[in-house]
Amino acid sequence: MPTPEISRRTALRFSAVAALSAGTTVTSAVPAHAGKRRPGDELPEVPGMHGDRRANEMWYRFDDVTNFKASPELMEAYTAIAGHLGGDVESAPLRIWREMSAHPDYPHNFVERFRPLVGPLILVSRTQLGCFDRYYPRHGSGLVRAFSYFGQGVLFDPRRADVKSEVHAMNGAVPRGYHVWHVYIRAMTLLGVDRERWAAISSLNAFAWALQSVARPDLRAVNPPLPAGTVARLAARWLPRDVRRLDSDFQSFPYPAAGV
Known part of the structure; x- marks a missing residue:
């Protein structure tokens, strides 16, 4: 029998699929001031910005x-991760995951390799989730x-x-x-670092990956959104997937396997 948290996560995923299917996620390349704001928000106008104002921020x-502008504490966490894994904070985790996920002992081997990094991963998790929570409610x-x-590439921010x-x-x-990001999410879910939060976010990362694989946006230009039907189809395909299924999906590089 599913736990209440898993049931809520499943409901969130399928409610999100329904919302996306209705076209609520598609944004045209219009000035960012068209996006909604919450009471009390302090989101200054940014000339030349396009796309949803809150998401841009x-x-x-x-x-x-x-x-x-990472904090000194977060930089120390990155240094610890890179030092333990023998590389930088991107290439080394990805290389190790690829090697270990192909081994019959996976995920046990992966857990043992990353177990000494629980402390740094807690800080990474707290930083990222804190940013999400500042702008969006957890359930919605x-x-x-x-x-x-993000995946469609329709957030144009001249500040960058x-x-x-x-x-x-x-x-x-x-x-x-x-x-x-999937590798970090996998490490955090396996090691119990905000497990339920990251299990839910894992499919959002994959969904954005699928969208960007189709959209192939220009990172220096205002891009049009994907057709609403395409977004809805990819939402229905990717949002229900759990982190274990995504282990298999992310074996494909750099884009999802045929039939995205």
Whole structure:
């Protein structure tokens, strides 16, 4: 019998599928001030911004707190992760996961390799979830839409001109970031670091991966949204998947296997 938390997560996924199927996630390339704001929000107008205002702000802040303006404590956590795994915080985890997930002892071997990193992973989790929670309620479709906009590449934020990537989407000619994020999510779910939260978010990461694989957005231009039917089809396909199923899906690189 499913636990109440799993039941809520399942209900959230399918309610999100329904919302996306109704077209509520599709945003046209219009100025960002068209997006809704909550009472008390302090989201200043940004000339030249396009796409949902709240999602733009959330991903902008996410980049800051996890990368550009990361706290000294988070940087120490990154250093610990890189040192333990023998590389940087992206390539090393992805390489180790690929090797270990192909072994019959997986996921036990993976758990034992990452177990010493529980402390740093707790800080990584707290930082990322704190950013999500600042802008979206835990139970609702808002975060699903934020990941949808991210994957489609329809969030144009001129404040990121300094890094030559005005569009909030996964960077890189080959966007391996979705795979890297899956590895961290897998480690956190297996080691009990905010397990239920990350189990729910795992499918959002995969959903955005699928959307970006189809949209192939220009990271320096205002991009049109995908057709509503395409978004709904991918939502129905990817949002119900659990983290164990996604272990298999993310074996495909850099994009999902045929039939995305």
